[in-house]
Amino acid sequence: MKVAVLGGTGRMGGAIAMQLSRRNEVVIGSRDRARAQEAAGKVDGATGTDNLGAALAAEVAVFAMPYEGLGAASELASALAGKPVVSAVNPLKLEGGFFRYALEKGSAAEELARLLPGSRIATAFNHVSSLFFEKGEPVAMDILVATDSRETFEVVAGLVRSVPNLRPLHAGPLSEARVIEQMTPLELNLAKLNRTGSLTTRFVSVRDER
Ligand SMILES: NC(=O)c1ccc[n+]([C@@H]2O[C@H](COP(=O)([O-])OP(=O)(O)OC[C@H]3O[C@@H](n4cnc5c(N)ncnc54)[C@H](OP(=O)(O)O)[C@@H]3O)[C@@H](O)[C@H]2O)c1
Numbered sequence: 157m158k159v160a161v162l163g164g165t166g167r168m169g170g171a172i173a174m175q176l177s178r179r180n181e182v183v184i185g186s187r188d189r190a191r192a193q194e195a196a197g198k199v200d201g202a203t204g205t206d207n208l209g210a211a212l213a214a215e216v217a218v219f220a221m222p223y224e225g226l227g228a229a230s231e232l233a234s235a236l237a238g239k240p241v242v243s244a245v246n247p248l249k250l251e252g253g254f255f256r257y258a259l260e261k262g263s264a265a266e267e268l269a270r271l272l273p274g275s276r277i278a279t280a281f282n283h284v285s286s287l288f289f290e291k292g293e294p295v296a297m298d299i300l301v302a303t304d305s306r307e308t309f310e311v312v313a314g315l316v317r318s319v320p321n322l323r324p325l326h327a328g329p330l331s332e333a334r335v336i337e338q339m340t341p342l343e344l345n346l347a348k349l350n351r352t353g354s355l356t357t358r359f360v361s362v363r364d365e366r
């Protein structure tokens with residue numbers, strides 16, 4: 157698929173772009189076209205342009221910018237109309253050395269859905285540190301995807317499966333994005349308090365055979 161990674165000049169966007177470029181055509185977006193082109197030079201087969209150009213060119217877009225930058229999404233509303241759009245955005249704050257979720261209610265993904273009323277919003281990749289994606293094949297992990305339609309889930313699940321060792325899990329409607337976004341401060345605090353290095357999620361299962 158042709159995937160725009162908006163904010164793809166950053167740490168998370170660059171790492172996601174690198175992994176997605178294995179099986180997708182990646183367009184890196186930035187507020188600054190030259191910066192996007194420079195970032196694209198580090199990703200096999202990727203191109204770079206401004207966020208609007210990337211949004212227009214893409215079949216699906218991934219938002220990988222800070223929560224504070226989300227407001228600018230409304231300028232991309234018509235370019236992204238009808239398209240699946242993935243939010244990897246986590247609203248976080250640091251209080252006394254402890255990470256906390258920054259929103260009283262709702263989630264970044266639901267806010268994105270309000271800013272892009274014609275798009276099919278999903279949340280995914282939120283709870284994985286860029287460190288897992290920066291080099292080679294990632295370790296086996298689960299990527300939680302919340303979105304309101306099965307069809308959108310299938311598109312995003314396909315993107316997730318295009319990266320080796322990633323398993324997409326349907327986590328329910330977009331209203332569940334708040335729970336998924338809140339996993340990030342939990343993982344950051346667990347890593348810090350227990351000195352484990354970055355943590356992510358892999359669920360284990362057992363079937364009831366009784
Ligand atoms: N880092 C991680 O490990 C990680 C893991 C999971 C999820 N996330 C989430 O992914 C998002 C990006 O994280 P990051 O660490 O990669 O952040 P970052 O490096 O600080 O920012 C990513 C890019 O966003 C663009 N940007 C910055 N401020 C902006 C604004 N006000 N408006 C529009 N664009 C802006 C910048 O690109 P240009 O200046 O080129 O436009 C920047 O290179 C965050 O929401 C974060 O919560 C990060």
